[in-house]
Amino acid sequence: MSAQLPILQLLFPLIAAPICSLLHNRNAAWLLSALATWASLATAIGLYYQTANGAELIYEVGGWPPPWGISVNIDSLNALVLLLITGMASVLVVAFPASLTIQWLGSRARLYYTAYLLCFASLIGITITGDAFNVFVFLEISSLSTYALVAMGRDRRAQLAAFRYLIMGTVGATFILISVGLLYMATGTLNMADLAERIPALHDSTVVRAAFGFFIVGAGVKVAMFPMHFWLPSAYSFAPSIASAFLAATATKVAVYVMLRFIFGVFGAELFFDVLALDQVFLALAVVGIVVGSLAALYQDDIKAVLAYSSVAQLSYMVLGIAVGTASGLTAAVVHIFNHGLIKAALFIVLAGIFVRFQCTRLSDLAGLGKFAPWTVGAFGVGAMSLIGIPGTAGFISKWYLLLSVLEHAWWFVALVIIASSLLALAYMWRVIDALWLKEPSQLVTERGREAPLRMLIPAWVLALANFFFGIDTTVTLGAAGRAVASLLGVSA
Amino acid sequence: MIGLLNYWVVFALMLLGLYMTISSSNLVKKVVGLNIFQTSVFIFFISMGKVTGGTAPILDEAYSAYSNPLPHVLILTAIVVGVATTALALALIVRIREGYGSIEESYIRDKDRESGS
Numbered sequence: 001m002s003a004q005l006p007i008l009q010l011l012f013p014l015i016a017a018p019i020c021s022l023l024h025n026r027n028a029a030w031l032l033s034a035l036a037t038w039a040s041l042a043t044a045i046g047l048y049y050q051t052a053n054g055a056e057l058i059y060e061v062g063g064w065p066p067p068w069g070i071s072v073n074i075d076s077l078n079a080l081v082l083l084l085i086t087g088m089a090s091v092l093v094v095a096f097p098a099s100l101t102i103q104w105l106g107s108r109a110r111l112y113y114t115a116y117l118l119c120f121a122s123l124i125g126i127t128i129t130g131d132a133f134n135v136f137v138f139l140e141i142s143s144l145s146t147y148a149l150v151a152m153g154r155d156r157r158a159q160l161a162a163f164r165y166l167i168m169g170t171v172g173a174t175f176i177l178i179s180v181g182l183l184y185m186a187t188g189t190l191n192m193a194d195l196a197e198r199i200p201a202l203h204d205s206t207v208v209r210a211a212f213g214f215f216i217v218g219a220g221v222k223v224a225m226f227p228m229h230f231w232l233p234s235a236y237s238f239a240p241s242i243a244s245a246f247l248a249a250t251a252t253k254v255a256v257y258v259m260l261r262f263i264f265g266v267f268g269a270e271l272f273f274d275v276l277a278l279d280q281v282f283l284a285l286a287v288v289g290i291v292v293g294s295l296a297a298l299y300q301d302d303i304k305a306v307l308a309y310s311s312v313a314q315l316s317y318m319v320l321g322i323a324v325g326t327a328s329g330l331t332a333a334v335v336h337i338f339n340h341g342l343i344k345a346a347l348f349i350v351l352a353g354i355f356v357r358f359q360c361t362r363l364s365d366l367a368g369l370g371k372f373a374p375w376t377v378g379a380f381g382v383g384a385m386s387l388i389g390i391p392g393t394a395g396f397i398s399k400w401y402l403l404l405s406v407l408e409h410a411w412w413f414v415a416l417v418i419i420a421s422s423l424l425a426l427a428y429m430w431r432v433i434d435a436l437w438l439k440e441p442s443q444l445v446t447e448r449g450r451e452a453p454l455r456m457l458i459p460a461w462v463l464a465l466a467n468f469f470f471g472i473d474t475t476v477t478l479g480a481a482g483r484a485v486a487s488l489l490g491v492s493a
Numbered sequence: 494m495i496g497l498l499n500y501w502v503v504f505a506l507m508l509l510g511l512y513m514t515i516s517s518s519n520l521v522k523k524v525v526g527l528n529i530f531q532t533s534v535f536i537f538f539i540s541m542g543k544v545t546g547g548t549a550p551i552l553d554e555a556y557s558a559y560s561n562p563l564p565h566v567l568i569l570t571a572i573v574v575g576v577a578t579t580a581l582a583l584a585l586i587v588r589i590r591e592g593y594g595s596i597e598e599s600y601i602r603d604k605d606r607e608s609g610s
Contacts, residue, residue, distance in 0.1 A: 133567055140574045147581055156592030160601065163585045167514060167523055170578050174531055177571060181538050184564065 002046065006059040006072045006128060009043035009086070012036040013121035017114050026109040030097050033113045037093045037120065041086040044079070051079040054483050058130070066130070066191050073130040073192070077334065077484030080477070081127050081257045084338050088249040088345045089120050091459045092242065095349055098455035100356050101152055101240035112152060116246065119145035123254045132180050132190045132266065135258060136173065139222065143169045146251060150239040158238035165231040172221030172228070175214045182211035183266075195266045203275050212267050212276065219262065222255035225319050226289030229312045233296075236308035241355045244304060245348030248311055249341040256318045256337055260330070263322065264488040273325055282323035287417050289316030294424035298431070303354075303361045306428055307347055310387065313421060314340050320414070321402055327485050329405035334481035336398035339386070339470060343395055346383035346463035350376060353452025353460060358444060363432060368441030372449025375457055377436045382464035384429040386471065389422050393471040397478070499540035506533035520589065520596040524582045531575045538564040538571070 016036035023029040050057060051074055059072040074082075096102055096116075102109045118141060125138035147169070151162035184190055186207040187198040202208045217228070224232040232252075236244045263272050272278050293313030300306045314336070321333025351361050353376055358366065370377040386393035389400075399422065406414045441449065451457060470477055506529055513526025542564035550559040586596055593601045 133570075137570055137574065140578070144574075144577055144581055147585070151585055151588065156589070157605065159585050159588040159592060160605075163520065163582065163589060166578065166582050166585065167527060170527055171511070171514065171530070174534055177534055178537070181534070181541060181564070185541055190563075 002050070003059075005043050005046050005050070006057055006074050007061060009040040009047070009082070010121055010124045010128065012039040012043070013117045013124070017117035017121060020110055020117055021114040023110050024107050026102065026105075026107060027097070029110040029113045030093075030102075033096070033117050034093045036117060037086065037089045040120070040124065041090040044082040044086040047074050048079045048083050048480070050074075051076050051483075052480075054487070056487070067189060067194060070134055071130040071191065071193075072128045074128060075484065075487050076480050077260070077488065078127045078257070080334065080338060080480040080484060081254065082124065083476075083480075084253060084341045085120070085123050085127065085250045088341055088463075089246065091462055092246050092249070092345060092349060095245075095352065095456040095459045096242060098356060098453040099240060099242040099352055100359070101154075101242060104154065105152070112149070115145045115148040115152075116243075118142075119149065119246075119251070123250055126254050127257060130192050132183060132192055132195060136177050136180055139176065139258070140173050142251065142254075143173060143222075146247060149243040149247070150235050152243065153238045153240050155238050157234070158240075161231075161234040161238045165235045168221055168228070168231045172218045175218030175221075177218075179211045179213075179215035179218060182207050182214065186211065192261070192266050196268060199266070199268055200270065203271055208267075208271075209276065212271065212278075215262055215267075216259075216278065219255060219259045222252070223259055223319070224252055224255075224312055224315055226285050226292060226312065226316060229289065229293070229315075232312060233305055233308040236311065237302055237305045241304065241348060241352035241361070244308075245345050245352060248307070248348055249345035252311065252315055253337045253341050256315065256333070260322065260333070260488065264330075269325065269489065279323045279325055282319055283414070286316045286320035286323055287414060289313065289319065290417055290421045294421045294428065297428040298424065300428075301363050303363055303366070303432055304348075304351055306363075306432060307344065307351070310425065310428065311340075311344060313425075314344075314387075317399070317402060317418075320418075321405070324402075324405045324409065326405055326408060327482075327489060328401060328408060330485040330488065331478070331481045332398055332401035332405050334484055335401060335474075335477050338477050338481075339394040339398045339467075342463060342466055342470060343383055343386045346460060346467060347380060347387070349456055349460045349463065350380040350383065350452065353456035356453055356456070357448055357450055360444075363435050365442055365444050367435050367439035367445065368437075369445050369449060370437035371441060372445060373451045376452045376460070377433075379457070379460040379464045380436070381433055382467060384433055386467040388425045388429055391471075392468065394467045394469075394477075396471055397474055401478075496545075499536065503533045503537045503540065506530075506536070518598045520586050520598065521583075524579060524586070527582070528575070528579060531571075531578075535568050535572060535575075538568045 013036045016032050020029050020032050057074040061070045122138040122141035147162045147166045151159050221228045290313045293309050297306045297309035318333045318336050321329045386395035389395040510526050510530030514523050517523050542561040544560045547558040547560040548556045550562040
C-alpha cells in the first residue's frame with residue numbers, strides 16, 4: 001500500500017472529478033470533493049515522512065521502467081510542494097459551501113467542484129511527474145480548469161479576464177510544448193532524469209539553447225514573472241474570491257516549482273548560470289517585478305487587486321531566489337513558495353468571507369469594518385503582518401533568508417530593493433488595515449456589518465495561526481527546503 | 494533543401510498565428526490565430542518523427558526503416574488539448590457577448606471605462 005502512495009494522491013481527485021460532475025445534490029458534490037482532498041493530504045503527509053531522510057521515491061506508472069514508461073518521482077522538494085497544495089486545499093475546501101458563488105450556482109455547483117478537483121489533481125500531477133511531456137499535459141489541464149474557475153465570477157469582467165488569461169496561458173503552454181519538442185529532437189528522451197544526463201554534452205547545441213529560451217518564456221507566463229504578469233491581477237480580482245484563494249495559494253507556486261525543477265533538474269545549473277548567464281536576466285526582471293508590483297498595489301481600491309499586485313511582487317522574490325542561485329538563495333525561494341502560499345490563502349479567504357456579507361471588496365465601501373467584525377479583520381491583520389514580514393511570522397523567515405543570501409553576494413542594491421519593497425508592503429497593507437480598523441464606519445458597513453460566516457472564519461484563523469506556527473517552528477519548511485536544495489544542486493553538479 | 498521545407502512552413506505559420514493572436518481586436522480572430530499557432534507546433538512534432546524512407550511503425554520483415562511514432566502520439570494528446578482550449582475560448586466569447594454585446598476588444602474596453610471600473 002505505502003509503495004502506491006505516489007500515484008494514489010493523484011488518483012483520489014482525478015477519479016472523484018467525473019463522479020462529482022454527476023452529483024446534482026450540491027452537498028454530496030462538496031462531500032466527495034472534500035473527502036478526495038483530505039485523502040490526498042493524508043497521502044502527502046505519508047510521502048513527506050517517507051522522504052524526510054532525503055530519500056527519493058521512484059514509482060513506475062503501469063510497471064513500465066522509466067525510459068519507456070512514465071515515472072513519478074518524489075523527493076524532498078516536491079514532497080514539500082505537495083504538502084502545501086494538499087494542505088491549503090484541505091483547509092479551503094471547508095469554506096467552499098459558504099461562498100456566494102456556490103450558492104448562486106445552485107445545483108450547477110457540481111461543475112465548480114469538478115473544475116476545482118481537476119485543477120487540484122493536475123497541480124499534483126505537475127508536481128510529481130518525472131516526464132517532461134507529462135508536465136505540459138497536466139499544465140494544460142490545470143490551466144483549462146483555472147480559466148473555468150475564473151470565469152465563474154459574477155461580474156462580466158470575470159469572463160473577459162478569463163479569456164485574456166486563456167490567450168496568454170495557451171501561448172505560454174505552447175511555448176513549453178515547443179521546448180519539449182526541441183529537447184526530444186536533441187536528446188531523444190522525455191524522461192527528466194535522462195534529459196539531465198544528456199544535456200551537459202549538448203551545451204553548445206542551438207537546439208537545446210532554443211529549448212531553454214522557449215521554456216523560460218512559457219514557464220514565465222505561468223509564474224507571472226515580470227513582464228509576463230498582466231493576466232494575474234485581473235484574473236485574481238474578478239475570479240470568485242474563494243477560487244482566488246485556492247489559485248493564489250497553489251497554482252503560481254506550482255509554476256515556480258516547475259521552473260526550479262527544469263532549471264536545476266533538467267537543463268542544469270551550469271547551462272543556466274555559467275554558459276548562458278540567464279541569472280542576470282532573472283535578477284533584473286525580479287527587481288523590476290518587485291518594485292512594479294509593490295507600487296501598483298499601493299494604488300488599488302479593490303482589496304483583491306491589492307493582494308493580486310502584491311502576488312506579482314512576491315512571486316518576483318522567488319525568481320530572485322533562483323537568480324541568486326546559491327544554496328541559501330534557493331532555500332529562501334523554496335521556503336517562500338510555501339510561506340507565501342500560506343499568507344495568500346489566509347488573506348483571500350478573509351476577503352471571500354467579507355464578500356459573502358457585502359458583495360464587494362472595495363476599500364472605500366468597507367471602512368470601519370473592524371468595529372463590527374473584529375475576528376474577521378483580525379485574521380486579515382495576521383495575514384498582513386506575515387506578508388509584510390514582521391518577525392515571528394512565516395513571511396519573515398523567507399524574507400530574512402532571501403536577504404541573507406543576497407548579502408552573501410554583496411549585492412547591496414538588491415538588498416536595498418528587498419527592504420524598500422518590505423516598506424512598500426507595509427504601506428499598502430497599512431492602507432487596508434487603516435481603512436478597515438480606524439476609519440469611521442461607512443453606511444454599508446453600519447447596515448450590514450457582521451462577522452464572516454463561521455465556515456470561512458475558522459479556516460481563516462487556522463491559516464492565520466499557521467502563519468505564526470511556521471514563523472516560529474521552521475523544522476518542516478527549512479528542513480525540507482534544505483534537503484530539497486541539496487538534492488537539486490547535487491543533481492546538477 | 495526540401496528537407497527543411499517543413500520547418501520553414503512551421504516557422505511561417507508560427508509567426509503568422511502569434512501575430513494574429515496579438516494584433517486582432519476581434520476575439521474570435523484571436524482564437525483563430527491561436528489555433529494557427531498551435532497547429533504549426535503540431536506540424537513541427539509530426540515532421541520531427543518522420544524518417545526519410547521509413548514506413549509506419551508496424552513490425553514487418555519486408556521493412557527495416559520505421560518512422561518514430563512517439564512524437565505523433567504526443568501530438569494526438571496536444572491536439573485534444575487544443576480542441577478543449579478552443580471550445581472553452583469560444584464558450585467564453587459567447588458569455589462575453591452576452592455581457593457586453595460585442596466581441597470587439599476596443600468596444601469592450603470603452604464599455605468597461607464607462608462603467609467606471
